[in-house]
Amino acid sequence: MEKVTNKYDRRSFLKSSALAGGGLMLSFSFLTGFKRSDGSSDASGLNEGWKELVGYIQISSDNVIKLICPNPEFGQNVMTSLPMILAEELDVNWEDVLVEMGPHDNVKLGPQFTGGSNSVRMYWRPLRNAGASARQMLIKAAAQTWGVAASEIKTNQGILSHGSGKEANYGEMAALAAKLPVPKDVKNKDVQNFSIVGNSKKNVEGLKVVTGKPLFGMDYRVEGMKIAMIQHPPAFGMKLKSFDASQTLKMSGIQEVFSFKLYEDDFEQGGFDTRTFNELIAIVGNSTWEVMNARKKLKVQWEAAGELKQTINGRGGKTEMIIPGRLETTANQYEMMAEQAKKPARQLRKDGDPETAFKNAAQILERTYNAPFLAHNCMEPMNFFAHVEADKALVAGPIQAPGWMEPTLSKLLNLPPEKIEIQMTRMGGGFGRRAYAQYAYEAALISQKVKAPVKLIYTREDDMTYGIYRPMYTATYRAALDENKNLIGFHVKGGGIPESPIHENRFPAGAIDNYLAESFEIPSNITIGAFRAPRSNFNAAAEQSFLDELAEMMGKDPIEMRLELLDRASKNPVGERNDYDPKRYAGVLQLLKEKANWKGPKEGNVSRGVAAYFCHNSYAGHVVDMINKDGEPYVEKVTSAVDCGVVVNPDAAANMVQGAVVDGIGNAFYGGLRHQNGVSEQSNFDKYRMIRHHEAPQNIDVHFVKSEVDPTGLGEPPFPPVFAAVANALYQNTGRRHYNQPFMTEPSSI
Amino acid sequence: MAKYNLNINGVKRSVELDPTTPILWVLRDHLNMPGTKFGCGIAQCGACTIHLNGMAIRSCQLPVSAVGNQEITTIEGLSENGDHPVQEAWIEHDVAQCGYCQTGQIMTAAALLKNNPKPSDEDIQATMSGNICRCGTYLRIKEAIKTAAAK
Numbered sequence: 001m002e003k004v005t006n007k008y009d010r011r012s013f014l015k016s017s018a019l020a021g022g023g024l025m026l027s028f029s030f031l032t033g034f035k036r037s038d039g040s041s042d043a044s045g046l047n048e049g050w051k052e053l054v055g056y057i058q059i060s061s062d063n064v065i066k067l068i069c070p071n072p073e074f075g076q077n078v079m080t081s082l083p084m085i086l087a088e089e090l091d092v093n094w095e096d097v098l099v100e101m102g103p104h105d106n107v108k109l110g111p112q113f114t115g116g117s118n119s120v121r122m123y124w125r126p127l128r129n130a131g132a133s134a135r136q137m138l139i140k141a142a143a144q145t146w147g148v149a150a151s152e153i154k155t156n157q158g159i160l161s162h163g164s165g166k167e168a169n170y171g172e173m174a175a176l177a178a179k180l181p182v183p184k185d186v187k188n189k190d191v192q193n194f195s196i197v198g199n200s201k202k203n204v205e206g207l208k209v210v211t212g213k214p215l216f217g218m219d220y221r222v223e224g225m226k227i228a229m230i231q232h233p234p235a236f237g238m239k240l241k242s243f244d245a246s247q248t249l250k251m252s253g254i255q256e257v258f259s260f261k262l263y264e265d266d267f268e269q270g271g272f273d274t275r276t277f278n279e280l281i282a283i284v285g286n287s288t289w290e291v292m293n294a295r296k297k298l299k300v301q302w303e304a305a306g307e308l309k310q311t312i313n314g315r316g317g318k319t320e321m322i323i324p325g326r327l328e329t330t331a332n333q334y335e336m337m338a339e340q341a342k343k344p345a346r347q348l349r350k351d352g353d354p355e356t357a358f359k360n361a362a363q364i365l366e367r368t369y370n371a372p373f374l375a376h377n378c379m380e381p382m383n384f385f386a387h388v389e390a391d392k393a394l395v396a397g398p399i400q401a402p403g404w405m406e407p408t409l410s411k412l413l414n415l416p417p418e419k420i421e422i423q424m425t426r427m428g429g430g431f432g433r434r435a436y437a438q439y440a441y442e443a444a445l446i447s448q449k450v451k452a453p454v455k456l457i458y459t460r461e462d463d464m465t466y467g468i469y470r471p472m473y474t475a476t477y478r479a480a481l482d483e484n485k486n487l488i489g490f491h492v493k494g495g496g497i498p499e500s501p502i503h504e505n506r507f508p509a510g511a512i513d514n515y516l517a518e519s520f521e522i523p524s525n526i527t528i529g530a531f532r533a534p535r536s537n538f539n540a541a542a543e544q545s546f547l548d549e550l551a552e553m554m555g556k557d558p559i560e561m562r563l564e565l566l567d568r569a570s571k572n573p574v575g576e577r578n579d580y581d582p583k584r585y586a587g588v589l590q591l592l593k594e595k596a597n598w599k600g601p602k603e604g605n606v607s608r609g610v611a612a613y614f615c616h617n618s619y620a621g622h623v624v625d626m627i628n629k630d631g632e633p634y635v636e637k638v639t640s641a642v643d644c645g646v647v648v649n650p651d652a653a654a655n656m657v658q659g660a661v662v663d664g665i666g667n668a669f670y671g672g673l674r675h676q677n678g679v680s681e682q683s684n685f686d687k688y689r690m691i692r693h694h695e696a697p698q699n700i701d702v703h704f705v706k707s708e709v710d711p712t713g714l715g716e717p718p719f720p721p722v723f724a725a726v727a728n729a730l731y732q733n734t735g736r737r738h739y740n741q742p743f744m745t746e747p748s749s750i
Numbered sequence: 751m752a753k754y755n756l757n758i759n760g761v762k763r764s765v766e767l768d769p770t771t772p773i774l775w776v777l778r779d780h781l782n783m784p785g786t787k788f789g790c791g792i793a794q795c796g797a798c799t800i801h802l803n804g805m806a807i808r809s810c811q812l813p814v815s816a817v818g819n820q821e822i823t824t825i826e827g828l829s830e831n832g833d834h835p836v837q838e839a840w841i842e843h844d845v846a847q848c849g850y851c852q853t854g855q856i857m858t859a860a861a862l863l864k865n866n867p868k869p870s871d872e873d874i875q876a877t878m879s880g881n882i883c884r885c886g887t888y889l890r891i892k893e894a895i896k897t898a899a900a901k
């Protein structure tokens with residue numbers, strides 16, 4: 001038995017639930033989040049007499065058990081997996097619980113951040129403790145009622161019982177239990193005794209999804225709501241000069257057109273308050289189609305924005321940034337990166353004496369890798385609902401980080417945070433994009449101006465051309481071999497627009513005596529942000545392709561070569577700050593080798609590529625099997641191995657890995673946003689190529705390392721190694737190494 | 751502005767609006783039927799798929815003026831309780847990740863099976879390639895269609 005101390009105190013729960021108010025739980029979007037596990041009924045009418053035991057658990061006197069999911073759902077299945085953890089420790093029958101998306105309430109429900117593959121990892125202990133605490137409180141209530149010792153009471157799937165024959169369900173004891181203090185120390189179950197966690201459970205919103213229920217921000221609606229769209233500058237580096245809305249205002253259903261500033265010029269931005277354009281035009285009307293059409297009639301004059309100064313007060317402290325004014329073009333962006341790569345860069349890590357190693361090398365392998373901006377292209381375009389009144393505001397929509405947007409919203413609206421209610425709808429994808437809430441701020445400012453409930457909608461074109469993109473990256477890898485083909489030196493120098501990708505303490509750092517990592521950045525007015533496994537998604541692509549080529553040069557099998565390096569890092573590591581656990585990393589490669597039945601990179605007409613990577617505290621690897629179909633390289637099958645600790649919901653976890661594989665193949669082959677004088681060359685799916693059904697593999701076989709380690713990330717880790725596994729298979733298939741993404745339309749300008 | 755009597759999921763619905771309004775927005779904005787999704791607006795993603803006389807079409811491209819009294823079926827009318835074989839297969843295979851594309855996928859798949867009850871892998875690929883799933887659930891979509899076809 002593990003004993004842990006409960007960090008949560010009852011007073012903060014009670015205080016915040018009084019703040020939140022009883023009605024909040026059942027407002028529009030949460031009602032639709034409600035579901036019996038058989039999908040049969042809504043919870044309306046069940047809201048009588050809920051007793052809150054801990055912030056995440058409410059039980060009614062007629063024994064309905066409601067589990068609150070703290071974190072917003074964007075397809076990673078947290079609305080199922082997080083309540084599973086609660087149910088496990090509470091000891092209830094999974095089929096009997098209701099699951100509800102919680103309101104935004106950081107005091108009561110924790111950080112509520114979906115991103116960084118953190119949801120299960122961050123909530124694993126708190127939710128286990130919450131479930132165990134509530135169970136303990138129910139036991140204590142029964143002990144008091146029956147006049148017996150708590151230690152003599154057992155629970156079994158929601159039933160309390162005592163040797164004397166006394167029995168009660170949780171509902172009967174809930175009222176008394178809710179009055180008891182939350183215990184300080186609770187015992188968690190042993191992992192071996194889990195009966196819910198580790199067993200696949202279907203998505204609790206599955207039925208709602210397949211019947212088209214209003215789950216998403218796009219579906220959010222209140223009576224009398226107006227529809228708003230924005231017009232943003234056509235190019236990065238441009239700003240509004242003047243506009244004439246006379247024709248727009250003549251169109252039917254149009255109420256108001258005005259320009260507004262998202263942030264005042266001297267506004268101190270939070271770390272996630274990306275400022276793409278300073279000033280926007282809002283068009284507000286009755287219906288989407290009317291507003292869309294009216295927007296086309298706007299006559300706008302734009303001008304160069306020039307250089308801008310921004311103050312950002314993020315997690316790393318306050319920084320001043322100068323944003324250049326130039327209008328960027330893709331070919332020049334690649335040139336800028338190549339130029340900058342020749343200049344001295346910032347040293348991030350140095351082990352041994354890499355200069356001498358390279359000077360004495362018998363052979364040197366040097367390769368440069370490049371990757372473009374990527375648009376997130378969440379299937380549900382950005383949108384948000386806002387109803388801002390004089391003394392309070394309600395905002396609702398798809399958001400990954402409600403806690404980060406709250407302080408900014410408070411400043412922009414000049415309302416105290418407790419007067420701002422944030423509701424999180426199901427998200428039609430996120431991939432990092434929805435951690436940046438500027439679309440929610442826009443909705444709120446528009447609502448404040450027109451004094452009405454408003455839903456702001458981005459079209460696909462708005463979404464793709466007004467993005468927070470995956471940065472553009474470059475990295476040059478060098479390896480030094482002695483005359484016996486031993487690896488004696490390793491050097492990586494990487495940079496990007498506007499951010500560097502390098503993780504200096506990742507593999508193969510720690511496995512090579514002489515090692516150097518360097519980094520550079522090129523500022524830009526093209527706004528960027530987290531994209532599924534930030535930085536890792538490029539590093540893995542470059543490094544794991546490089547290691548494949550290096551293994552070939554060393555005359556070694558690519559898996560064996562990695563295992564040898566990991567063995568070195570395990571037995572005799574170089575340096576002290578290596579991020580990864582070489583044994584777990586090797587474990588994934590070994591599992592992969594076994595499950596893929598790996599004998600080498602070529603089997604008949606099948607070309608095989610392998611890659612593995614560590615990020616977000618987890619380890620993932622793939623073997624990609626490539627053939628030619630209709631004259632094009634096609635990934636027919638993928639074998640995947642992942643070590644993410646305990647797997648909470650295995651089938652859903654496999655789904656996530658399969659999705660990451662498809663996403664990786666799609667972006668490796670086709671992904672990329674190009675610019676011409678600051679204008680995005682692609683603005684919709686006719687030009688921005690997304691992987692489609694017939695391009696996805698026939699089979700993706702997912703295996704997890706059996707583990708009792710606390711769960712680590714899963715949404716991101718399987719994504720980065722896909723790119724290199726594809727590149728390495730492509731080499732076997734075509735005989736040519738691919739260094740520049742996207743591989744199917746390798747940019748000729750590099 | 752013009753008045754239209756539409757036949758949606760077997761029910762007559764009257765709307766008065768701009769004749770160029772795509773059925774997608776008629777459903778979503780005017781009839782409060784948000785199961786049909788907006789993804790691209792240019793017939794590239796399939797999120798807005800509905801049935802017109804039993805055929806899968808992209809509702810973002812269908813102006814209300816072109817419908818007349820043809821039968822429209824949306825996800826809300828595919829079955830009473832979500833028990834259409836395709837919906838059941840979707841749940842059995844736990845297809846959805848974010849779920850946003852799935853009503854469009856289901857409508858395309860349901861029309862496919864209606865016209866071709868035992869589709870080959872190639873038939874499935876050819877038909878489903880008009881529906882983008884950003885979350886990459888294609889494999890499970892294929893499996894779910896096969897399960898539904900077997901029923």
Ligand code: FES
Nearest residue numbers: 790791793796810
């Ligand atoms: S919204 Fe109609 S096909 Fe994309």
Ligand code: FES
Nearest residue numbers: 848849883884885
């Ligand atoms: S499930 Fe997210 S787009 Fe298909």
